[in-house]
Amino acid sequence: MSSFTPNGLIVAHHGISVEVFFENSQRRMVRVKRNSGHVVGDNVTVTGEVLKRLPRRTELQRRDARGGIHLVAANLDVLGIVVAPQSPGGFIDRAIVAARSAKLLPFLVVNKCDLDGTAELLAEMNRVYGRSLPIFAISAKKQSGLDRLVKFLSEGHRGAFVGTTGVGKSSLLNALCPNIDLKVGSVSDYKSMGRHTTTVSTLHALSGGGELVDTPGFRDFGLVDISIEELAEFFPGFEDHQEAPCKFRNCRHHSEPGCAVLSLVEQGRIPLERYDTYMEILGEVEKLRAAARSKEWKN
Numbered sequence: 001m002s003s004f005t006p007n008g009l010i011v012a013h014h015g016i017s018v019e020v021f022f023e024n025s026q027r028r029m030v031r032v033k034r035n036s037g038h039v040v041g042d043n044v045t046v047t048g049e050v051l052k053r054l055p056r057r058t059e060l061q062r063r064d065a066r067g068g069i070h071l072v073a074a075n076l077d078v079l080g081i082v083v084a085p086q087s088p089g090g091f092i093d094r095a096i097v098a099a100r101s102a103k104l105l106p107f108l109v110v111n112k113c114d115l116d117g118t119a120e121l122l123a124e125m126n127r128v129y130g131r132s133l134p135i136f137a138i139s140a141k142k143q144s145g146l147d148r149l150v151k152f153l154s155e156g157h158r159g160a161f162v163g164t165t166g167v168g169k170s171s172l173l174n175a176l177c178p179n180i181d182l183k184v185g186s187v188s189d190y191k192s193m194g195r196h197t198t199t200v201s202t203l204h205a206l207s208g209g210g211e212l213v214d215t216p217g218f219r220d221f222g223l224v225d226i227s228i229e230e231l232a233e234f235f236p237g238f239e240d241h242q243e244a245p246c247k248f249r250n251c252r253h254h255s256e257p258g259c260a261v262l263s264l265v266e267q268g269r270i271p272l273e274r275y276d277t278y279m280e281i282l283g284e285v286e287k288l289r290a291a292a293r294s295k296e297w298k299n
Ligand code: GDP
Pocket: 111, 112, 113, 114, 115, 138, 139, 140, 141, 142, 163, 164, 165, 166, 167, 168, 169, 170, 171, 172, 183, 184, 185, 186
């Protein structure tokens, strides 16, 4: 054996070991410390038993049920936000902002298009988000509409899906990666595995190109909270604002002088619905931040 250390990619994380896929197509398990910080999608070199992580292009984080922040995956390019009829509102805008602030390109997947009620949802998504991000109308159950999505992912993208429980993320992953075999519609499964069972994160190469990362805890709990600054910068519908900056760099687009967003709303270039929704979420984020501040004070 030579001393050459090939570059590898972490394709599975089992808590105390990771599976590394090397450029020469070999695979190997490497032991890691439980809090090593390595995640699926990390580029690494392995010399003997020593794993060295290479710099990351992007990082995606999640918050667990107790408020702890975890890294989900490294070097993702895209984040698929999955929605279906009856999925709660307010989630999409936050997910888009979180994706953009992590330097991922968000896209929207409207699932369950085989159901009658989905046409309305799809029309609304196209109306509200059509200019902001790619939208895919699919049925994971009927396996329809997947071609466009497969083609999009094949263009060299590495992605993951988020969405509230029941929108069909497991079904979609099963449809896109036939050998992944996830349980569908069993919300309690994750809990019944016990709190100390390590959930395995995996990276799947799609046969047509592109890759998908699956992290069960991420699917269930979702993204980290967004900050006021991120909300103001990345809100979907405010894209024209990139070419027309506000007078103040930290503008919240509330009532500040020289606010470009406010004047774009006046000109009709930002729909009033977008602005009202932004103000609503801004209010919530500000409230959360104030609560967190006063908690810090008391401690
Ligand atoms: P997850 O919680 O987001 O992973 O959602 P699941 O994949 O577990 O699906 C939740 C429920 O929705 C299950 O009963 C699925 O059979 C159903 N489902 C998933 N995709 C579709 C679809 O395209 N059409 C219909 N009608 N039902 C679906």
